[in-house]
Amino acid sequence: MGAIIAKDQETSSLEDLAAQALELARHQGASAAEVNAGFGRGLSVSVRKGEVETVEHHRDKSLAVTVYFGDRSGSASTSDFRSQALSEAVTAACVIARHTAADPYNGLADPAHLARVIPDLDLYHPWELPMEEAIERARRCEEAAFATDPRIRNSEGASVTTHEGTDVYATSHGFLGTLRASRHGFSCAVLGEDGQGGMQRDYDYASARDARDLPDVEEIGRRAALRTARRLGARQIKTCQVPVLYEAQAARSLVSHLVSAISGPSLYRRSSFLVDSVDTALFPAWAHFYEEPHRKKAMGSAPFDSEGVETRTRDLIEDGVLRRYCLDSYSARKLGLVTTGNAGGVHNLMVAPGAEDLAGLLRQMGTGLFVTELIGFGINSVTGDYSRGAAGFWVEGGELAYPVEEITIASNLRDMYKGLVAVGRDVDYRHNVCTGSWLIERMTVAGA
């Protein structure tokens, strides 16, 4: 294993613990076993109306073990690392394995696919942020929001969080991978009053592996205020069929619905609207989606997936065509395919940006709906039927005309993907799925 980071005590104690759990499983007769052990710590502070609201000190640890007796399996986890608790957890997993059915697709990842070299993806940048300084930053963030617009009169607060953790994954067939990562962020949510008794709330946030990559905290406050202020005076619109532009952070959910529909369990249960879709054109021919798991410092980076399988840059949608599913070893075996290194999900799924920025996409749409927020769970993954609550703006002549709320937007995901007109270059990099805004040809808006 080519890990570059010098091992500290925490890492070696987690590795020791994982080894102990594997040994306990072997001792109890398990033919194979895998262990995840992790430790995390963090600080989160929030300030509301200039006063400290909460200071939370986080410190978490857990160990999860899955044992195999031939084709049977059982799992257990514990937050107590003392040897008796560890032994009880392994025993509980073994007891469960006695009662589960034999499943020939069960088991650890094929050794041929395991990550051999574990690159340093530059994900670990602990931030020794003193509480007082965290409070001060949160205060400045909220102050900036209040100073941006006089209609911003109330707040849900601004927060500053830091987190770092170490995770170890070890298997009885010799894989041992350790991942240290950090995550820091600012967020701010403020309320505005429209003078007619109506209130609106919106927020903004930033998230990064390295605190030095975060924007000025005031910037987050200002953006939260602008986002809230522009929603004031929102109204319903009449039921209609129009083009819909999803702002990048809302568009991300459309990519997540795709990932869920092409993930192993949805496919082998045939509970997805995209069963048997590989090599079919789901998107227009220009669309290109790819995973880039080894991006330095990115939020979704991982040198190996949650089964130790090597991750690498791979296309998902090429020329508009679905090239593969997102599979772990179990679902791959069931489908007669090979794991795609997606145990635990996708890693930096990038939607290749188009030429236009957000303003350009608004002009391209001309008249329609610009969606900035979605609520509710109206997605039927079996049929692809889509109907969610939305808030945003009515757009005329390529400009925001007025804010809109209390509407739903509906279609079928298949039609929405097919009807993707353009993707913006305003890429939101704050998550595991990175995309710009999406312009969709036509959806049904239900309103007054």
Added chain:
Amino acid sequence: MTTETLHTRNLERARESLLVPAGIGVSELDQVMDRMLGHQIDYADLYFQYSRQESWSLEEGQVKSGSRHIEQGVGVRAIAGEKTGFAYSDEIVLPALLDAASAARAIARGGREQTAALTAHNGNALSLYEPADPLLSLEDAAKVALLERVEQEARRLDPRVKQVMASLGGSQETIFVMRSDGVMAADVRPLVRLNVTVIVEQGGRRETGSSGGGGRTDYGYFLTEDRALFYAREAVRQALVNLEAAPAPAGTMQVVLGPGWPGILLHEAIGHGLEGDFNRKGTSAFAGLLGEKVAADACTVVDDGTLAGRRGSLNVDDEGTPTQNTVLIERGVLRGYILDRMNARLMGMAPTGNGRRESYAHLPMPRMTNTYMLAGEMPPEEILASVKKGLYAVNFGGGQVDITSGKFVFSASEAYLIENGRIGRPVRGATIIGNGPDVLKRVAMVGNDLALDTGVGTCGKDGQSVPVGVGQPTLRIDGLTVGGTEE
């Protein structure tokens, strides 16, 4: 068993499992409290928790996976005015507790010395469920067999059933709370749940149906009255209805909500907006409306944590306050909020037993228990008969609310058109959207058929999940926006 003896026994059990192994007694607890109260702190509490949970899941006719999870720890909270300091430890030992206390109290500094904690004494609690241990209530082999029977029943009902997924989960949670006013409270909380989802297929079209239930009891619950098999039948029935469903209409119309689970509307549209934290901060669309008319005269809505054995019920909340039946809306007038201790104190009101937390590692917040509307007088048939053209929604997938603007949305998983007073064709993909402070004013009829849900609700707020219950009679609401695809 009387209330007093159950609580005494629960206190004893909690001490035995949480404190005694760590060598922590009353004097050690006092020591931790003193460390916090030596500063400018208005209130502090310690929350010890030990929980064991398991889940078994079936697909393709076999139980292929199962897991068990054990968690324990202690959360330490200190409050000064509107400030909260919080730390927790997954090791219940005195040094960790003292460290957490020091971290939590760091929010307050200088200032006057508080008096030390009052003498420790036992608080009160209700007696709504026995301290059962679901995990031990059935042999593991019988848990597997139960899921297999559910699967077989679903498949037996109709050859179009192509997939059955069923899961069985149980947990037992032991909690012990010590507050700075000296009150000690404990609870031993069982919880079970069984869920079934089926996928049916006909002529290339696939649809899904789900059902389930549970409560604060043990697995024996599913074996009585054929409940487990009832869930299987219900999931299949719903899926087959959806096979025939046409796209839902879009626009504003009269909507009739069925009894029971559609009470999620009250939970989303009303309940969240009445939680104390949002109202104290003035961020709820309901802020400042106490005593005002917010609903039609026929509407009375309560949050009731005292229903025996229900999923949302608690003998005592996570701050040691016994739960109660709180009237939120009485004949259309807003009467009360859902309160934890901190918000109650800051608002000058009495706590309502709604201080809940997901675990020791989370801060308590005002949360709902079982929220429902009381029955009215109309027979449900008459309510349906009164609608010329509208939507009849009997099952929902889930919902969400924007607390500040009051806008809510929820998705029907089983709905029908109403035409000339009769239930017509099923429709799929219907989403209902509305405005919380306004929606109950549009209630035109309240049925006499109050029903509570079967025990499947989980409410999420600020990333914390807690089990809840909902309920309502049949309701007719005029002028709700339905989001479908057909104009």
